[in-house]
Amino acid sequence: MNQKIKTIAECLDELFPDAHCELNYQNDFELLCAVLLSAQTTDERVNLVTKELFKIYPTAKELAKADVKEVEKIIHSIGLYHNKAQNLIKMARSLDAKYDGKVPKDKEALTSLSGVGTKTANVVLSEYYDLPYFGVDTHVSRIAKRLNMAKDDDSVLKIETKLMRLFPKSRYKKTHHQMIFMGRYLCKAKKPECDKCPQGIKKYCRFSACDKDA
Numbered sequence: 030m031n032q033k034i035k036t037i038a039e040c041l042d043e044l045f046p047d048a049h050c051e052l053n054y055q056n057d058f059e060l061l062c063a064v065l066l067s068a069q070t071t072d073e074r075v076n077l078v079t080k081e082l083f084k085i086y087p088t089a090k091e092l093a094k095a096d097v098k099e100v101e102k103i104i105h106s107i108g109l110y111h112n113k114a115q116n117l118i119k120m121a122r123s124l125d126a127k128y129d130g131k132v133p134k135d136k137e138a139l140t141s142l143s144g145v146g147t148k149t150a151n152v153v154l155s156e157y158y159d160l161p162y163f164g165v166d167t168h169v170s171r172i173a174k175r176l177n178m179a180k181d182d183d184s185v186l187k188i189e190t191k192l193m194r195l196f197p198k199s200r201y202k203k204t205h206h207q208m209i210f211m212g213r214y215l216c217k218a219k220k221p222e223c224d225k226c227p228q229g230i231k232k233y234c235r236f237s238a239c240d241k242d243a
């Protein structure tokens with residue numbers, strides 16, 4: 030790690046030593062469903078609907094046989110619920126038919142499932158299987174840009190590649206969660222709390238509204 034990344038990593042360790050996945054899950058199937066549902070909504074909302082969803086459909090086999098209207102009823106309080114209900118059922122059918130209900134430990138296989146994009150696959154592979162992947166969501170992307178680790182017009186894929194080059198593999202999972210915590214609780218999209226941001230991070234920040242002396 031270069032000096033800048035070392036300093037940022039140290040600050041993140043101090044700020045968020047216990048950063049972790051805030052989605053509730055008991056197994057690989059539940060984690061995949063939860064991450065798939067988490068697009069454009071909060072983990073809190075996902076946890077509310079998955080509590081009910083996993084009670085009725087605890088395995089891929091059961092979800093594969095679900096009626097889309099029934100699933101929609103359960104998840105209707107989260108964004109894009111219509112598409113998500115369809116994707117959940119299609120994804121469960123593939124899991125059941127091709128992988129015996131288990132979530133594949135392979136990125137290509139994962140991204141071939143309905144509703145599973147690169148971010149979802151990376152999060153599951155890192156969170157559940159401890160494999161060196163870096164999930165880039167809206168928070169990670171914003172922090173990477175504000176801290177000049179990526180350019181404003183970089184694609185998600187480019188940001189992922191840059192972060193994987195900057196941080197050692199052993200830190201991918203932890204840094205991913207710490208950047209999400211930072212985006213949720215400190216460096217918020219509209220009103221970042223720059224007065225609470227440590228100097229070690231602030232000195233690298235290029236967010237125009239940030240007052241470096243605050």
Ligand code: SF4
Pocket residue numbers: 175176215216217221222223226227230231234235236239
């Ligand atoms: S100084 Fe403000 S905008 Fe910059 S990283 Fe810290 S909280 Fe975010």
